[in-house]
Amino acid sequence: MISRDEGLYYRQTLFDKARRIVVKVGSAVLTNENGLDQHVIEHLAHDLSFLQDTGREVILVSSGAVAAGRRKMATESRTPVSMREKQALAAIGQSCLMQTYEEAFARHGKTIAQILLTHSDLAKRDRYLNVRNTLLTLFRWHVLPIINENDTVSVKELRFGDNDMLGAYICNLIEADMFICLTDVIGLYTGDPSRDPQARPLYTVPEVNEEIEQMVGNVTSSLGTGGMRSKIKAAKLVASGGGSSFIGPGKQNDILRRLFSGELIGTFFLPDKERIKSRKRWIASVLKPHGRLLLDDGACRALLDKGKSLLPSGIVSVEGEFGVGEAVYCTDSRGTPIAVGLINYGSIETRKIMGRHSRHIEEILGYRDSEEVMHRDNIVVLHR
Incomplete structure (x- = not known):
């Protein structure tokens, strides 16, 4: 005080x-x-x-x-x-x-x-x-x-x-x-x-x-x-x-x-x-997240400590259904939301590429719109 x-x-x-x-x-x-x-x-x-x-x-x-x-x-x-x-x-x-x-x-x-x-x-x-x-x-x-x-x-x-x-x-x-x-x-x-x-x-x-x-x-x-x-x-x-x-x-x-x-x-x-x-501010406060991505420890550190984008290799599991461009939570291993961001792939596509290297995206999906699942410019950190 x-x-x-x-x-x-x-x-x-x-x-x-x-x-x-x-x-x-x-x-x-x-x-x-x-x-x-x-x-x-x-x-x-x-x-x-x-x-x-x-x-x-x-x-x-x-x-x-x-x-x-x-x-x-x-x-x-x-x-x-x-x-x-x-x-x-x-x-x-x-x-x-x-x-x-x-x-x-x-x-x-x-x-x-x-x-x-x-x-x-x-x-x-x-x-x-x-x-x-x-x-x-x-x-x-x-x-x-x-x-x-x-x-x-x-x-x-x-x-x-x-x-x-x-x-x-x-x-x-x-x-x-x-x-x-x-x-x-x-x-x-x-x-x-x-x-x-x-x-x-x-x-x-x-x-x-x-x-x-x-x-x-x-x-x-x-x-x-x-x-x-x-x-x-x-x-x-x-x-x-x-x-x-x-x-x-x-x-x-x-x-x-x-x-x-x-x-x-x-x-x-x-x-x-x-x-x-x-x-x-618009992403963090106005949008209503439609799902969750459970991240491994390395991906959490990349988002929280280094301000990096989220790559598919760091995703452990996907919860909920969402489309391209919608807001989605990123959570740590305990399920605590650490960030929210705009997703570059829908939930179906994200499940297919999670845990895989970005170079395999086109091979898995038949196309590659982005190397990142979420770009750092569209990610807002909630808790460190």
Whole structure:
């Protein structure tokens, strides 16, 4: 851990330097018993407009469509609904949500844009780059993008998981300096404040490690610990791309102005010292691996210590079914994932050439697209 004064210095330095910012606001902040909380949305529009007026590029990742749909259809918020019904409520509520934002930002002379995404929009490299180009164009036009998951068409295998992860992916997509997650919690504590009188707020986190992840249990939130774990995971992902993150209370008035003016509030996460390159961030964070390659010790050393490509001779076994160009885990002899990368051969072909020298590939398959099963430029090391 770092001292309070050190943390304050790091926080303020990074807030001052942040020029590109992603702000994520969850349903716990945006809604109340009557549906969308107009008061919160007005203050949010006020704060985000302020950030834009200071020359910063800002994206809002917003939940709230299902809650707005419930309100319009007069559906009790505690009534269980099926996935199909949630998707229908999202379709109804999304227009209400955007109309509310449109009116709130218009009072500050701001133009907004709506972008709805599914995981497949980011998993395909060409679509991933198209989303990036659209966002950069909106920045150039001084338009504020508002992004949400396309709940109406998203199914389990296409979902980001939640908007915390969506916000983290967007941060890495546009190489944002900062991810601000506004929620219904004050921040992390060293212990449970309701039970431990010595528990103190944790204002600055230099690294998301096992100790920090265990502190999630000290958070009291309507979201539960699962929701907070998602935010910690998102902060860790943003840190790997060289960005900082903030988790704190979203319903407090002028929260963003107060943060950028140096007020010590919430929990701030510092960026990693080593920044993963853009393409490798996409491989490691966005893609969902389809299989596993069990490697021998020599291949593990080649990947971890020497930064080499993966050759077929180092593969002991192949698990799962995958196609050319898909993401696949590389594991050590214990089955622990040590890397993830884009595969040059499908699972059927990989099984045929595993354990063999590269010079035998053409003899076995009848062709040779590459000497490597994975090229080093497409491999991301996960654990050393």
